């Protein structure tokens with residue numbers, strides 16, 4: 329972690345000083361955008377449904393009387409549970425959230441940057457002297 333003191337070396341100019349006052353936002357990784365909560369939940373449910381479908385297909389193949397041709401038989405005579413899961417997946421795909429998938433990060437207000445510990449110290453210094461007001 330860079331501190332204000334580290335940036336005040338002999339070769340440090342104003343840009344280095346200012347750069348030391350910020351870090352990349354940990355929540356969005358510096359992109360300023362995050363996945364919308366509704367989309368995150370939608371993706372988690374989609375992943376869960378795919379895992380269930382894979383497990384059911386594997387179980388159907390293992391239980392097939394002719395293990396040699398189990399995959400082909402399961403495709404031809406798919407158990408009702410597999411079709412039900414496929415319908416659930418189709419319903420889930422149609423129920424995609426209407427909101428944009430990625431939204432501005434609330435932690436950094438979309439800038440991708442947050443105050444570093446040195447930046448927070450500077451803000452506190454300026455606040456103490458009346459240059460910064462709380463929002």
Ligand SMILES: [Zn+2]
Pocket residue numbers: 353354355356357358359360361433434435436437438439440441
């Ligand atoms: Zn952020």
